Amino acid sequence: MRKMATATTAVPGFGDVNLFDSIAREFRQGFEELAEQAERELAGRSFVFSRYGKELYPYFEQTGATTVPGCIIPLKEGRPVASVDSTCVLIGESPDGALYAARTAVGISFEGALRRFVRLGPILVYASEAGLSGLGTRLSSPELAVIMSDHAVAERMIRNTIERRVVDSLLASDERLVVMADGSLRHPLGQFSGAAPRASLNALVGFSKSSSLIFSEDAVSSLTKAQVPAYQFIGHGAVETLLAKFSRDGLVFRLDVAGGGEPALDTLGRILWNDAFASGYPESLKLAHHLSIFSKADDQALKAFVTKRFRLKGLPTFALRTIALGSFRGRA
Numbered sequence: 001m002r003k004m005a006t007a008t009t010a011v012p013g014f015g016d017v018n019l020f021d022s023i024a025r026e027f028r029q030g031f032e033e034l035a036e037q038a039e040r041e042l043a044g045r046s047f048v049f050s051r052y053g054k055e056l057y058p059y060f061e062q063t064g065a066t067t068v069p070g071c072i073i074p075l076k077e078g079r080p081v082a083s084v085d086s087t088c089v090l091i092g093e094s095p096d097g098a099l100y101a102a103r104t105a106v107g108i109s110f111e112g113a114l115r116r117f118v119r120l121g122p123i124l125v126y127a128s129e130a131g132l133s134g135l136g137t138r139l140s141s142p143e144l145a146v147i148m149s150d151h152a153v154a155e156r157m158i159r160n161t162i163e164r165r166v167v168d169s170l171l172a173s174d175e176r177l178v179v180m181a182d183g184s185l186r187h188p189l190g191q192f193s194g195a196a197p198r199a200s201l202n203a204l205v206g207f208s209k210s211s212s213l214i215f216s217e218d219a220v221s222s223l224t225k226a227q228v229p230a231y232q233f234i235g236h237g238a239v240e241t242l243l244a245k246f247s248r249d250g251l252v253f254r255l256d257v258a259g260g261g262e263p264a265l266d267t268l269g270r271i272l273w274n275d276a277f278a279s280g281y282p283e284s285l286k287l288a289h290h291l292s293i294f295s296k297a298d299d300q301a302l303k304a305f306v307t308k309r310f311r312l313k314g315l316p317t318f319a320l321r322t323i324a325l326g327s328f329r330g331r332a
Contacts, residue, residue, distance in 0.1 A: 067222045072229040072244065075269030081109045082170050083180040083207075083284035087292045088125075088159040090151050091302055092312075097128030097148075100155060101302050103294065104162050106170070107287030109275040114283055119291050120166070122302060125158050137161055170202065171259070177202045178260070178270050180285055184208050185239050185256035203260025203267045207253060207285055219243055223252045229272055231265070240264040246272055250280020 086104035093099065103121030107114060125134040127147055132139060135158065139147070147154040163181065170179045185206035219232050223245050235241035240257045242264065257264040276283040294302075307314060 067218055067232060069219075069223050069226050069230040069232045070265075071226075072231055072246065072265070072268045072272050074273040075266055076273055077270065078111045079176055079178060079270050079274055080115070081178045081180060081271055081275045081282070081284050083107045083109075083182075083282060083288045084163055084166050084170070085182050085285065085288035085292045086159045086163040086166075087294060088155040088162075089294050089299070090155065091124075091306060092314075097126055098151065098154065099306065100125045100127065100158055101294065102158050102162050103292050104166050105288045105291035106166065107284035107291070109282070109284040111274055112276055114276065114287060117287055117291055120162075121292075122294075122298070123162060124306070127154055132158075135161055167204065171204060173202065178205060178267060178274070179203065180205045180207050180271070180282065182207060182209070182285060182289065184254065185258055186241065201259075201261050203262070203270075204258050205267065205271070206256035207282065208255070209253065209281075220252050231268060244268060245280045246275075246277045246282070247280045250277060253280065 084104065084106050086102060088100055088102040091099045091101050101122040101124055103119065103123065105120070106118040108116050108118075123134065125132055127133075127144075129144070129148065131144060132147070143157075147157060167179055167181055170177055179202055181204070183206055185204065219234070220243065223230050223232060223243055226245070227248055229244070229246050229248070229250075231242050231244040233240065233242045234254075238258060242255055242257070243252050244255050245252045255268075257267050260267055271282065278286070303314075306312060
């Protein structure tokens with residue numbers, strides 16, 4: 001840091017760059033501490049680099065896995081698999097609050113094929129200091145303060161609330177179902193954390209596209225080599241956690257299984273028999289994802305609707321970051 005400072009042109013009245021020395025020393029000390037831990041925990045370990053901050057799926061070429069996975073046996077009994085996904089986007093904001101739009105969708109598979117879908121929304125939600133309007137949800141003052149200060153947090157909270165209500169409705173159905181949702185049932189910030197449906201006769205399955213468990217090289221390697229749909233348990237309890245793949249050449253995913261009044265393996269067998277899979281990912285969940293997202297046309301239509309319905313006065317806008325920051329050659 002000091003080297004960078006001394007490499008710039010001198011500034012009148014600001015000739016002392018040594019004021020940064022104490023901070024630089026703290027950072028150097030912090031690096032030494034990091035290096036000691038990295039030597040213990042990272043040296044020689046497999047490592048997956050991100051691509052400009054985006055998570056990537058690891059590919060293990062090693063074949064020396066010692067674990068033997070179990071086979072997923074299709075349970076040949078027709079039972080609908082209802083998969084839920086949702087999306088929330090920022091429509092715009094005023095000096096007093098922000099307006100969001102959310103949409104949720106349910107894709108339903110039965111006996112190996114997609115049968116139908118349900119789509120709810122757009123659902124408009126207005127966040128202001130008075131609370132959230134449109135969801136019927138009461139928030140504490142700290143929760144509301146966080147939502148008002150961060151659009152990403154607000155979008156996640158709205159999406160989770162809506163998706164949770166849809167999932168709870170499916171779980172309470174008198175018809176026997178397997179309910180699937182995108183994400184982990186154990187995630188502390190997820191909509192299903194600490195809410196395993198123990199009393200429900202319908203199973204809830206969290207299907208995760210990203211998870212630290214995917215870095216379990218031995219487990220993932222053994223599943224990847226398997227020539228049939230296979231699984232390997234990782235954790236037990238009210239929520240059973242496992243790694244599984246549902247097609248011979250499919251990817252390995254993390255699953256959390258709860259409720260249903262039956263062993264998790266039976267639930268996997270029902271999913272295998274009743275859903276369809278591309279690259280090992282359920283078609284019902286893929287359909288729910290695509291039906292829940294907003295297109296550019298949806299975005300423009302929503303803006304036109306709220307402008308007319310609420311008599312809004314749209315202000316001219318520009319891309320602040322592009323103008324303020326410009327571009328820098330050599331960026332990642």
